[in-house]
Amino acid sequence: MRPGSGTRTEYQELIDEVCALLGTPATLEGRDFGLIAFGAHDSADDRVMDPVRTRSILNRRSTPAVREWFESFGIATAREPVRIPPEPAAGVLTGRICLPVRHGPVVYGYIWLLDDGAVTLDDPRLAAAMATAGRIGALLAADARAGARVGELLRAALDDGGPGPAGALAAALGPGAQGALTVVAVVEWPAVDDLPAAPPGALALCAMPPGARGPGALAALVRPGAARSVGERLRGRAAAGIGGPRRGVDELPGAWREALAAGRAARAERRFGPVVAWADLGPYRLLTALPTGEPDPAVAPLLAVEHRELARTAEAFLDHAGQATRTADALAIHRQTLYYRLSRIERLTGLDLANGEDRLLLHMSLKAARL
Numbered sequence: 001m002r003p004g005s006g007t008r009t010e011y012q013e014l015i016d017e018v019c020a021l022l023g024t025p026a027t028l029e030g031r032d033f034g035l036i037a038f039g040a041h042d043s044a045d046d047r048v049m050d051p052v053r054t055r056s057i058l059n060r061r062s063t064p065a066v067r068e069w070f071e072s073f074g075i076a077t078a079r080e081p082v083r084i085p086p087e088p089a090a091g092v093l094t095g096r097i098c099l100p101v102r103h104g105p106v107v108y109g110y111i112w113l114l115d116d117g118a119v120t121l122d123d124p125r126l127a128a129a130m131a132t133a134g135r136i137g138a139l140l141a142a143d144a145r146a147g148a149r150v151g152e153l154l155r156a157a158l159d160d161g162g163p164g165p166a167g168a169l170a171a172a173l174g175p176g177a178q179g180a181l182t183v184v185a186v187v188e189w190p191a192v193d194d195l196p197a198a199p200p201g202a203l204a205l206c207a208m209p210p211g212a213r214g215p216g217a218l219a220a221l222v223r224p225g226a227a228r229s230v231g232e233r234l235r236g237r238a239a240a241g242i243g244g245p246r247r248g249v250d251e252l253p254g255a256w257r258e259a260l261a262a263g264r265a266a267r268a269e270r271r272f273g274p275v276v277a278w279a280d281l282g283p284y285r286l287l288t289a290l291p292t293g294e295p296d297p298a299v300a301p302l303l304a305v306e307h308r309e310l311a312r313t314a315e316a317f318l319d320h321a322g323q324a325t326r327t328a329d330a331l332a333i334h335r336q337t338l339y340y341r342l343s344r345i346e347r348l349t350g351l352d353l354a355n356g357e358d359r360l361l362l363h364m365s366l367k368a369a370r371l
Helices: 008-022 051-061 063-070 124-160 161-176 225-232 248-266 303-317 323-331 337-348 358-369
Strands: 026-030 035-038 082-084 096-103 106-114 182-185 201-206 217-222 238-244 276-278
Touching: 008 026, 008 035, 008 106, 008 201, 035 063, 051 323, 082 337, 106 124, 124 201, 124 217, 124 248, 161 201, 161 225, 161 248, 182 248, 201 225, 217 225, 225 276, 238 248, 238 303, 248 276, 303 323, 303 337, 303 358, 323 337
Parallel strands: 238 276
Antiparallel strands: 026 035, 026 106, 082 096, 096 106, 182 217, 182 238, 201 217
């Protein structure tokens, strides 16, 4: 939970209050559909463990199909409870009653009730539950304000790296600034002003604008042990990188550069997976440090769109240490076809694939081009 007035215990107590009021299980999610708290409820009814509720509890987030179905009923602007029917195509096998969690004009989250038909929308118990939802909304709003402030300080600390921003961030974090810290970078974050709710393990979030090191990215300040789970939660369809651990907030700019580099590598190399740590990059630690810009003039012709297949062949050949049989198998081509392509590559680039330095130049250039 971000620094603020709401604690996980407070949210849990309030959602338990809703469960007690209505005698039915309830789930509290943020406006990004990330799980905040859920109420246990003893029941022999299998609908209590409806698949959507189970997935939300286990994965701490609803699927895009479920979100789309729920949002189609106007819950983001609703001020009163909303009844939502089942939609098996979206995996919603049981209907819901949604209590919007508001503070002023803003919806900060939703309370979800399984709809067994026993509660009508004019039930006075729902009015009492909406009052509790208002108390939750006030806590979430306070957390959002505090989180935005800490996020601004994190952005300044990562951008500047000087003692002033680092000191301000440390003061805002309080005890959270002590011990090992690192940064997670979600590369190609689409909107600087659109931040998700901070998942468990994230001390602060901020969006970093595009710069010399690439497009915009989302930064999350975390403990090293929580970095991978936070990266998985935040990345969506993007890639995420994890910087090396640091012992103070003044060292975070270095972790941020490493996290960005790791995120770029994860985006370029599927074998790394969608989330990769700087320590696991191997030679990509050097490749990501290379300046971006025009490719080496010898390799530039090979990077033209019309020679994409030749570039793929060259990279596979070098990835397999120049072993023709393994390369041909990997590309599913005949060895003679491979030899023909390699000769074309040499003519196009002027490089000798039997020369170690030429092979090094070609290999590094091809890898760097995909970063």
